[in-house]
Amino acid sequence: MDTDRWRLTHLVREVARNVLNARSRPALLLFLAVIFGVGGIGYAAAESHALANQLAAEQAAGRNIISFGALDPNEPVLIDRASCDQLTEIAGVTRAGLVQLATSRDFLQLGTNVPVLAASQTLFPALRDGVVLVGSALRPPAATDFTLATTEGTLMQARVNHAEPTGLNTNSVVVVPLTPGTTSTSACIAVLDQRADASLLTPILTARLHTAGGQIVAQPASSPAIDPVKAYLSRPGQYVPLILGLVGGLATGLVNRSRTSELAAYRLSGTSARSSALLLGLETALIAGVTATSAVAAILALHDRIQTPLATACIALAGAATWWLTGILATIDIPFRNAISLAKDR
């Protein structure tokens, strides 16, 4: 039978010398493997960057901000303060708290009839510093902290509230803390984490609220037609590493087809078809391993710029496996061909 006595270590040495050899053709594949491995991750980072931009824009427009209030304006509802403030204990909720549109007041620096909103410190943590928050659209006289005075002469420490999303509608109001005695109001607001799934969380949050009076309803501050996170998670672009693996595997098949004369050198001097197949399979595994390693290295280097590093790594590894399998499928007939006709291939 067609057998030989190659030792595995020596065959592995052949693999290394054939692939890690600038003068040999598989070195081209090695180059491709690094480019594809890093390129696939670079593409994922670019997609993540686009998502981050989109999320920032939608966050400013009020994405993932949910207000709870009466379903029917004729049937007012009272929401218990503790149950609303404690929504922050639920994973995916960044902040939450009661709000109450108190009155409007006249301020020396801001003009007359400025709306004043009373809110929980859990919704506006800056209130804990003993300041009131002045919406940036009110043209406050200072960029940060200043002393705010009412026309009656009451002074209070104020801080400009720059960073609130429009969904909270605080850009043109002064936010003051709810008095400790307030135990319920008609409105509760929750700000969710940008990655959280609002449609999943909303019923959970609604169920946590203790209410009295009419029926309660949850309303998102903005509801974009397409959820950018869902769109990101189901984007076809995430499978680019699989396509790259397929292309790499086909390239491996092409390169191996240009090496039939070399294969003949093995086969005609005592290497069996099986050992030749093993040699080519191990060579392809080494090349696929290099593309996997490059991809993982790129993920480690860019991990804070990739939204889903673990999923990206899994797909990159699947891409490397695709490379290996495709490469083998595109090559496997060569070692089993007649060695004499292999030698004549030129």
Add this chain to the structure above:
Amino acid sequence: MRLSIEEVGLRYGKVDVLTGFSARFEDHTLTALTGPSGSGKTTLLAAMAGYLQPSSGTIRLYSDEGQPSPPTPALVAWVPQGSNALSGRTALDNVLLGALSSGRTMTDAVAVATAALERVGVAHRAGAAAKTLSGGELQRVAFARALASDKPIIFADEPTANLDADSTDQLAHVLEALRSTRLLVVATHDPILIEAAQTAVSLRPEHHGH
């Protein structure tokens, strides 16, 4: 070891290369296989090595005890007509293939391969990449690779096509020395090799009637 061919026909598709051909190749003998280009020398060697099934007749190997068996590539080291090589690897690495495929340790294999390169006169090029060797050097490396394998049979397909008279003489001496341990067949047009051979088997071109 002895090889016997009886009434063998060889064909590619519907085209006969040989019909009803018989010959014997004896152990401890260098046989020259001659015939014009296209007469079927390579084809016959391929069948004798078990790479090609005859369309008719039988090819049998006989062990020293007279035990018959079909020909098999596992017993044959083949020196290809085109001097196939791993072009990006060194001459030594190319010759090592023969020694390593028969299960030698690396130290052992390097010793055998180096000796084989010395025998064919290219030891000084051992570290050179095969793609930088001259045609004649490459041909001798291909021969050394067969030498370095422990196969009892060597078929060399026109091993001197690119060699000058001195190198051909040297190879003829190597073949002469190998004769004691192997069954040697050389397909050749080279008068020096034909002269060095103990016997010659000659192929006539097949005449196709039209």
